[in-house]
Amino acid sequence: MGTINLTSGAQTFAGFTMNVTGTSPNVNINGNLTTGALTLTSGLVNMGNNIAIYTGAATPMLASSATSYFSFIGTNSGFQWNMPASQAAGTYKWPVGPAGTVTGFRPVILTTTGANPATIVPVKIGFVNEWDGAYNDLFRL
Amino acid sequence: MSGMELTMTYSASNIPETSPNNMAKYITNMTIAGAGFTPIRLPLQWNTRMVIFTAAILSLDNSQTYYLNIYYYNQPSGGTAQWTNTTGLNTPIVSNPPPPNLWSRCSNTTVVKTTAIGSGTLGAGIYPLNLGVRNADGGSGVSSTWIWTGGAGTTTWATSTNWSPAGPPSSTSSTNIIINPATAQPTMIANQLVNNLIINPGAILTIQVPPPDNKRNFHEQ
Numbered sequence: 252m253g254t255i256n257l258t259s260g261a262q263t264f265a266g267f268t269m270n271v272t273g274t275s276p277n278v279n280i281n282g283n284l285t286t287g288a289l290t291l292t293s294g295l296v297n298m299g300n301n302i303a304i305y306t307g308a309a310t311p312m313l314a315s316s317a318t319s320y321f322s323f324i325g326t327n328s329g330f331q332w333n334m335p336a337s338q339a340a341g342t343y344k345w346p347v348g349p350a351g352t353v354t355g356f357r358p359v360i361l362t363t364t365g366a367n368p369a370t371i372v373p374v375k376i377g378f379v380n381e382w383d384g385a386y387n388d389l390f391r392l
Numbered sequence: 393m394s395g396m397e398l399t400m401t402y403s404a405s406n407i408p409e410t411s412p413n414n415m416a417k418y419i420t421n422m423t424i425a426g427a428g429f430t431p432i433r434l435p436l437q438w439n440t441r442m443v444i445f446t447a448a449i450l451s452l453d454n455s456q457t458y459y460l461n462i463y464y465y466n467q468p469s470g471g472t473a474q475w476t477n478t479t480g481l482n483t484p485i486v487s488n489p490p491p492p493n494l495w496s497r498c499s500n501t502t503v504v505k506t507t508a509i510g511s512g513t514l515g516a517g518i519y520p521l522n523l524g525v526r527n528a529d530g531g532s533g534v535s536s537t538w539i540w541t542g543g544a545g546t547t548t549w550a551t552s553t554n555w556s557p558a559g560p561p562s563s564t565s566s567t568n569i570i571i572n573p574a575t576a577q578p579t580m581i582a583n584q585l586v587n588n589l590i591i592n593p594g595a596i597l598t599i600q601v602p603p604p605d606n607k608r609n610f611h612e613q
Contacts, residue, residue, distance in 0.1 A: 325593075326405055326573055326592060327574065331423075351418055353416070356437070357418070359435070359436060359437075360434070360435045363429070364430045367428060367429070368426075370427070372425070372426035372427070372429050373425035373426055374422065374424050374429060375421075376420060376421070376423075377420075377423070378418050379418065379419045381415070381522070
């Protein structure tokens, strides 16, 4: 699959489902993406230095896999979950991975000790390359 | 990816690949935009495809030399900014432990730190994280390093909220400035002394020509 360009004013979706199969299943997104529902079934969503914003409930934050996640690279990048007000304490997984020198599924899981305050708390996880030096293959993780 | 770098320095977006540093080639940025967030456990995962750490028998015992750990870039409002080993702050939990000698393949290993970057509520900010065995960051004075965030949404150099920590940067021979990509990129119109200037990939710094009757100089040391 190719590239989807999201221009300003056309970046918000009621739901987003990734279910692409075949050889090297992935889609490139140019622009920030906001969705209220999220399903990751198969394939990579390559966001580059953009932001994927998820505004829904906790359930999709509990499951992802090495074959279906959001990839990022860049200081602006990341998967941002706008955690709902009073979101209960729990364990939540950001379905992310870097797309730089190292690629692959690198989820970040946060376990919160208490409920959120009565306001939305946006938490974004993204990646930047570590990029100088010459020790290349000795440092791949 | 490459960037314009005058010298190799430690920063929120860079760990020089010089001995004895031994770490992942990516930095995970956790950005919190609200208040009252209270994480306690923070795992980072690696999926190893090949040799990862050299000349080391990797240990998960934090009393050993080669201890795989989560580092975070601690940038307090005062004092020293530094990549900081989370050892000592909490009790480590490691799931799917790697084999003792990581010259071999392993995959889906997860390092978990309880209270990885503090045991209380985290304030709004960016928390860079990295997996590594060694990180020789000696630290730098917080007041000497400023990072362009464009948080105010303007190009104005002097606007405090365009910088982290709040700016504008001081103009001294020890000042370090990092320009990160942002929707609004900075325009420098006044004298600015700088020690290290890093313009990260995708970032733009505009140096405006001063009026003839008020010549200004850009100093690089």
